[in-house]
Amino acid sequence: MRLFEGTPFDRPLRCEQCGELDAQCSCRPAEKELTPPEKQTAILSTEKRKKGKLVTVVRGLASSENDLSALLLRLKTVCGAGGTLKEDCIEIQGSHLDRVGETLKKTGYRIS
Numbered sequence: 634m635r636l637f638e639g640t641p642f643d644r645p646l647r648c649e650q651c652g653e654l655d656a657q658c659s660c661r662p663a664e665k666e667l668t669p670p671e672k673q674t675a676i677l678s679t680e681k682r683k684k685g686k687l688v689t690v691v692r693g694l695a696s697s698e699n700d701l702s703a704l705l706l707r708l709k710t711v712c713g714a715g716g717t718l719k720e721d722c723i724e725i726q727g728s729h730l731d732r733v734g735e736t737l738k739k740t741g742y743r744i745s
C-alpha cells in the first residue's frame with residue numbers, strides 16, 4: 634500500500650482555477666527566470682516622506698529578477714505595516730530596518 638493511498642494526497646494535482654490536471658493547465662503564466670537571492674544585494678535605508686513620516690526602502694533588487702510583489706507582501710506581514718512597490722523599489726511604512734533586513738537575510742539576499 635502506498636503511503637497516501639486513499640487519502641486526498643493520492644489524487645493528482647489539479648489547477649485551482651480551471652480544474653484541469655496541472656500538466657494540461659495553461660492558465661498560469663510561465664514562471665519568470667528569477668535570479669537566486671544569494672547573488673543579489675539589497676540596499677536598505679530609511680527615508681523621510683511627507684509630514685516627516687519614515688519609510689523603510691529596499692533598493693537594488695530588480696523586478697525582472699525577483700518576485701517583488703511577493704517580497705513586498707512578506708515584508709508587510711513581518712512588519713505589520715503598509716507598503717508599496719515603486720518599480721524596482723520596495724517601500725514599507727515606518728522604520729523597520731531590523732525586521733526587513735532579517736527577513737531579506739533569511740530569504741538569502743545579501744544586505745548592504
Ligand SMILES: [Zn+2]
Nearest residue numbers: 648651658660
Ligand atoms: Zn488552470
